[in-house]
Every structure is written in structure tokens, then in C-alpha cells.
Amino acid sequence: MTQTDETFETDEANETDKIVEAAEDGTDMDGGDAEATAPTLAEVVYQLERLYPLKYAEDWDHPGLIVGDPLARVRRIYLAVDPTLAIVREAAAWGADLLVTHHPLFFRSVHQVAGTGHRGAVTNELERRGIALWVGHTNADAAHRGVSEALADKLGVRHQRPIVPVSDPDSMWDGQVGLGRVGELEKPMSLRNFADVVNSVLPPTRRGIDVAGDLHMPVRRVAVLAGSGDSLFEQVRATDADVYVTSDLRHHPVLDARQQADEEAMLRKAGIEVREGVITSVGDPGDITTADSDAVAGDSDVTDSDARVFARPALINTPHYASEKVWMDYALHDIPAALEDAGNRHVELRLSPTDTDPFTLHLDSPTEPVMPRPLF
Numbered sequence: 001m002t003q004t005d006e007t008f009e010t011d012e013a014n015e016t017d018k019i020v021e022a023a024e025d026g027t028d029m030d031g032g033d034a035e036a037t038a039p040t041l042a043e044v045v046y047q048l049e050r051l052y053p054l055k056y057a058e059d060w061d062h063p064g065l066i067v068g069d070p071l072a073r074v075r076r077i078y079l080a081v082d083p084t085l086a087i088v089r090e091a092a093a094w095g096a097d098l099l100v101t102h103h104p105l106f107f108r109s110v111h112q113v114a115g116t117g118h119r120g121a122v123t124n125e126l127e128r129r130g131i132a133l134w135v136g137h138t139n140a141d142a143a144h145r146g147v148s149e150a151l152a153d154k155l156g157v158r159h160q161r162p163i164v165p166v167s168d169p170d171s172m173w174d175g176q177v178g179l180g181r182v183g184e185l186e187k188p189m190s191l192r193n194f195a196d197v198v199n200s201v202l203p204p205t206r207r208g209i210d211v212a213g214d215l216h217m218p219v220r221r222v223a224v225l226a227g228s229g230d231s232l233f234e235q236v237r238a239t240d241a242d243v244y245v246t247s248d249l250r251h252h253p254v255l256d257a258r259q260q261a262d263e264e265a266m267l268r269k270a271g272i273e274v275r276e277g278v279i280t281s282v283g284d285p286g287d288i289t290t291a292d293s294d295a296v297a298g299d300s301d302v303t304d305s306d307a308r309v310f311a312r313p314a315l316i317n318t319p320h321y322a323s324e325k326v327w328m329d330y331a332l333h334d335i336p337a338a339l340e341d342a343g344n345r346h347v348e349l350r351l352s353p354t355d356t357d358p359f360t361l362h363l364d365s366p367t368e369p370v371m372p373r374p375l376f
């Protein structure tokens with residue numbers, strides 16, 4: 001059926017009236033009205049990009065609407081971390097009109113979407129099933145109630161601020177959005193106990209988590225970056241965090257960061273503070289309390305001064321998928337709330353139950369490694 005813009009708008013206005021009337025007398029709005037009152041993809045994308053502004057994205061990243069007709073109606077939105085073919089088929093089986101994922105389908109410029117490559121196959125499947133794709137990647141990482149904030153909240157991190165702020169003077173969240181989050185636990189606890197907290201709140205994977213650091217060290221200040229975070233060690237060190245929770249940590253950056261942490265701890269013990277290779281203060285070594293691991297192991301009477309003699313930040317490596325899936329709980333609440341606020345009450349959301357962490361088996365080494373001797 002074709003309509004002129006004018007009649008289309010008139011129909012829309014009538015439908016809006018019907019919603020208001022029905023809402024007033026409590027009539028069920030399902031059935032024939034749902035088709036007409038469902039928002040367009042353009043309207044949904046507009047709301048998504050108010051929640052997760054594209055201007056927060058990193059320069060190399062190109063999130064937003066990837067596949068879809070802006071005029072198509074959206075009744076069902078399917079949420080997942082990764083836009084794999086299996087996820088697209090799940091979305092289609094449920095009758096989704098829009099798939100919202102955190103990870104992009106395309107990272108680099110694309111010259112073809114033939115089905116010979118898996119990205120082309122996903123694109124073709126989306127087209128064939130009439131499903132749009134919207135990606136909230138680094139824009140969603142940085143946003144208020146975005147990916148890193150969701151993970152920090154889950155770990156009990158309070159008084160959060162971004163590790164690297166993104167300026168947004170037009171937003172009420174200016175100064176509170178950006179890369180990663182850093183803040184404090186309500187009560188300090190040992191690194192060993194904090195590792196248990198991290199492992200227990202993350203969605204399930206085969207691998208679990210890895211920890212680098214003295215398990216007795218007290219943890220109060222926590223830096224968090226959901227997803228790959230080993231490019232941010234310098235900025236994390238500047239926050240004086242006791243531990244940094246992130247994903248995809250690799251041998252060289254981790255070994256370097258741990259050696260730097262040891263070096264700075266040795267200097268602190270001698271009363272010398274160093275930041276980015278520059279001596280920032282020289283004090284009396286007697287000012288610094290010697291670590292008391294027995295007190296730390298008990299958690300409750302950890303003092304801030306104890307933390308100064310430990311090599312920090314300790315590092316906790318989490319499965320990338322798990323650290324970011326935590327955000328889905330927020331998206332599942334915030335997206336329909338934003339659509340409802342905009343008057344779109346006929347949109348259903350569903351979260352994929354499938355975990356897309358690619359690893360299928362984890363084995364501990366059969367023999368214990370020989371750990372290096374403590375330096376101090």
C-alpha cells in the first residue's frame with residue numbers, strides 16, 4: 001500500500017490518539033494496533049544513539065546502524081554480544097526486526113559482502129530475514145550505564161569516574177563518561193577475595209579468570225575496563241588503582257606492567273614516589289607501614305598504608321565476552337525504557353541465551369610452575 005506523507009501522518013496521529021484513549025480506559029492495546037504503532041527503525045536508532053551517543057566512539061570504530069531500512073517497523077529487538085550467524089538465526093527464529101549487538105560485524109573497510117566470508121554470510125542472512133543490525137561498540141563502552149560502568153557496578157565499585165574521560169558538555173553525564181571506570185570498594189579486601197568476587201559475578205565461560213599480583217595485597221581502589229584493556233596501563237597507573245580488571249591481557253604488556261609495579265613499590269618502600277619515570281616526591285622511608293599479610297588476610301583491618309608497599313596495580317584478566325555481557329542487563333532495561341519514554345510501547349526485547357565466548361575447554365597445567373622469588 002502506498003500513501004502520501006500527509007495521509008501517513010494523519011493515520012499516525014489517529015493511532016496515537018487510540019493509544020492514549022486505550023491507556024486511559026485500560027484497554028489492551030495488542031492485536032491490530034501493534035503493526036501501526038510500532039516505531040520505525042529510524043526512531044529506534046535515534047533513541048539508541050541518545051543512550052549510547054556515537055560521538056563517544058573511538059576514532060577507529062564505526063558503530064551505529066550497519067544493516068537495515070530506516071523506514072521499516074520494529075516490533076522485536078534481539079540483544080547479543082556478538083553478531084554471529086548462529087545469533088542471527090536465533091533472532092530470526094524469534095521474529096526479530098532488529099539485532100542490537102555490542103561487537104561490530106565489520107572492523108575494517110569492506111569491499112564485498114559475498115557469502116564466501118563469514119561477515120558477508122551474516123550480512124546476507126540479515127538481509128534475507130529482514131533483520132536490521134545496530135552496533136553499540138566503543139560508544140556503549142564509554143556511555144553512562146554503558147559496558148565499563150555495568151562491570152564496575154557489578155564488582156561493587158563506588159564513586160566511579162572514567163579512567164580516560166570523554167568530554168560531553170551537552171550531557172548531564174559530562175565528566176562521568178569515557179573509557180573504563182575507577183572507584184573504591186566499600187570495604188577493602190585481599191586480592192584473593194576480590195578475585196573470588198570477580199569470578200562469581202561474571203557470566204559463565206570455560207576459562208574463568210587469571211590473576212597477577214600478591215594475593216595478600218589489600219584492594220580498595222579498583223580500575224575496570226570491560227573488553228581489551230592492555231593499551232591503558234599508563235593511564236591506570238596514574239589512578240593509583242590497587243587492581244585493574246580487564247580482558248585479553250597478553251604476555252609482554254603484563255610482564256612489563258608487573259615489573260614496573262615492582263620497581264615503583266621498591267622505590268615507595270624507600271620513600272620515593274615515581275610517576276611515568278619522573279620522581280614526584282622523596283619522603284622518609286619510616287612513613288610507610290610494613291605490610292602485615294596476616295592482617296590483610298583477615299580483610300577487615302586492612303589499612304590504606306598497607307597498600308603502599310605492594311606492587312600495584314595487580315591485574316585480573318577476564319574473558320572478553322564475559323566482561324562485556326554484564327552490560328546486557330542494563331541494555332535490557334534501558335532500551336525499552338527509552339522507547340517507552342518516546343511513546344513506543346509496542347516493542348519487545350529479548351536477550352540471546354547463547355554464550356559466544358569461543359573457548360570450549362580449559363585445562364590447568366598438570367604440574368605447578370616455579371614462581372620467581374619475591375624481589376623485596
Ligand SMILES: [Zn+2]
Nearest residue numbers: 227228320324
Ligand atoms: Zn569487546
Ligand SMILES: [Zn+2]
Nearest residue numbers: 141147226227
Ligand atoms: Zn566493549
